[in-house]
Amino acid sequence: MEVSADVKERVKMERLSKVYPNGTVAVQDVNVSISEGEFLCFVGPSGCGKSTIFKMITGLSSPTDGTLHVMGTSPKQARKQSDTAFVFQEHTLLPWMSIIDNVGLPLALRGASRKERRQEAERVLELVGLKDYTKSMPRQLSGGMKMRASIARALVSKPKLLLMDEPFAALDEITRQTLQRELLDIWSKDKEMTVLFITHNVFEAVFLSTRIVVMTPRPGKVAAIESVRVPFPREETFRTSPEFGQIVRTVSEALKH
Numbered sequence: 001m002e003v004s005a006d007v008k009e010r011v012k013m014e015r016l017s018k019v020y021p022n023g024t025v026a027v028q029d030v031n032v033s034i035s036e037g038e039f040l041c042f043v044g045p046s047g048c049g050k051s052t053i054f055k056m057i058t059g060l061s062s063p064t065d066g067t068l069h070v071m072g073t074s075p076k077q078a079r080k081q082s083d084t085a086f087v088f089q090e091h092t093l094l095p096w097m098s099i100i101d102n103v104g105l106p107l108a109l110r111g112a113s114r115k116e117r118r119q120e121a122e123r124v125l126e127l128v129g130l131k132d133y134t135k136s137m138p139r140q141l142s143g144g145m146k147m148r149a150s151i152a153r154a155l156v157s158k159p160k161l162l163l164m165d166e167p168f169a170a171l172d173e174i175t176r177q178t179l180q181r182e183l184l185d186i187w188s189k190d191k192e193m194t195v196l197f198i199t200h201n202v203f204e205a206v207f208l209s210t211r212i213v214v215m216t217p218r219p220g221k222v223a224a225i226e227s228v229r230v231p232f233p234r235e236e237t238f239r240t241s242p243e244f245g246q247i248v249r250t251v252s253e254a255l256k257h
């Protein structure tokens with residue numbers, strides 16, 4: 001695959017398409033370029049191909065047409081370099097391992113020393129507010145805390161690209177809003193990290209994003225790309241501001257197409 005010269009471009013999709021072997025056109029002609037340091041949300045109805053795009057970015061699924069560059073190289077190469085990390089809706093913590101061992105697992109798989117694993121796991125557990133729970137087992141944590149631990153595990157390998165597929169969908173509204181703020185804090189401290197975030201929740205997308213990609217139902221195409229030009233840190237008052245309401249309306253309108 002051709003190597004892009006622009007290292008600041010984290011993901012480049014050109015006419016990206018995916019037709020599954022059974023004939024389902026999941027993604028069609030998607031053109032999106034994502035730069036370093038963006039927080040980009042994908043919103044769209046169920047089945048519009050959001051997860052399929054993520055699978056292609058992580059190299060778990062191949063495009064059937066068009067091109068896709070991740071970190072200026074192929075998705076598989078980017079994954080090999082540990083440049084990408086993934087957080088799913090359900091936490092994927094191993095129930096028989098303590099939180100610190102779960103969080104250090106990606107480093108263990110790479111052969112890192114025990115000391116490095118512990119240091120790095122403690123660093124990210126502090127970032128997500130779980131430094132007092134290093135020895136706990138997953139079953140001892142609430143849903144929100146398990147999600148924090150999953151985020152810590154994704155951050156432990158210092159990814160340049162963090163992909164999050166509806167990470168807060170199973171949480172109650174208060175916990176969801178708390179985690180949104182915490183995630184923005186973590187992201188804004190690391191200007192090199194790009195976050196791609198899937199959500200069905202337009203309010204969540206507007207609060208978090210620098211840009212929002214609105215997708216259409218099958219076949220999944222881009223209906224609109226909206227910029228949210230509101231500076232960070234975003235205060236809680238943003239959620240009830242007229243500007244917020246206006247962007248929510250624009251995105252909701254685009255979703256109807």
Ligand SMILES: Nc1ncnc2c1ncn2[C@@H]1O[C@H](COP(=O)(O)OP(=O)(O)OP(=O)(O)O)[C@@H](O)[C@H]1O
Pocket residue numbers: 020021022024025026044045046047048049050051052053218
């Ligand atoms: N392995 C597969 N084989 C065949 N069709 C598939 C496969 N995976 C997904 N699809 C279909 O591709 C379309 C897009 O699926 P995808 O999971 O990417 O959508 P989504 O937008 O992430 O949906 P949701 O919001 O419900 O998670 C859907 O119609 C789905 O049924």
